[in-house]
Amino acid sequence: MSALLKLVKVETRLFLRDSATVVFGVLFPTGLLLGLGSIPALREPSPETGGLRSIDVWAPTALVFGMVMIAVQHIPAVIATYRERGILRRLSTTPAHPRSVLLAQMIVAFASVVVSAALMILLAWAVLDIAPPERPLQLAVAFVAGYAALLGIGMISAAVVRTSSAANQLGTLLFVALMFFGGAFLPRALMPEVLREAGEFIPPGLQALTSAWSAEAGQITATAGGQPFWLQIAIMAGIAVAASAVAAKLFRWE
Helix, strand or coil: CHHHHHHHHHHHHHHHHCHHHHHHHHHHHHHHHHHHHCCHHHHCECHHHCCCEHHHHHHHHHHHHHHHHHHHHHHHHHHHHHHHCCHHHHHCCCCCCHHHHHHHHHHHHHHHHHHHHHHHHHHHHHHHCCCCCCCHHHHHHHHHHHHHHHHHHHHHHHHHCCCHHHHHHHHHHHHHHHHHHCCCCCCHHHCCHHHHHHHCCCCCCHHHHHHHHCHHHHHHHCCCCCCCHHHHHHHHHHHHHHHHHHHHHHCCCC
């Protein structure tokens, strides 16, 4: 355990030195929400949203930016770099097994998305008067399940790429695909029905996060006959388990 704690401290220092990841993975969701909140039209209640402001409905979407970026871009790039430089291979000959390095990396990454979410929720309430999540426990469950699904996909990427450059390229493609098909780039109400329905099965499960944050917002963004909350959670959990199993099967230390 002491070795793992030391690795966590090392990975934390390395994470904090990566200014791009800190800015875009941790701070960007809050900055984006505050930036959009500065637009007067988005702070006006609308009959189309049941009296809610557009910024209230969109707020849960900001959460997923940091989650997706950390899981499918940052983690695979770091692991690919360690493999490319032979760090994982060399660690296999020391008491610090490479698995401990991966675990430490995942712990630090998860802590970063939790900090990002907490910061966004707090400042959204303090600055934009966006109500905190109505069902915090369900939001926490949706957050963990969604991030686990993203992490499983990210680990498949980390398993198959051999260089940091390839990891960055694949991570960017995954980021764009997950954000688009998951319904984060466009308001779900404006998306074709097939994409809205597909978004309920795309990590990190934006619809489940939205429903947990606000029941009214969840109803506005849900598709007709949309999946129940706990079924969406089960889908995310299933993706997490399946993707992790595939990643473990494909993963190579060298």
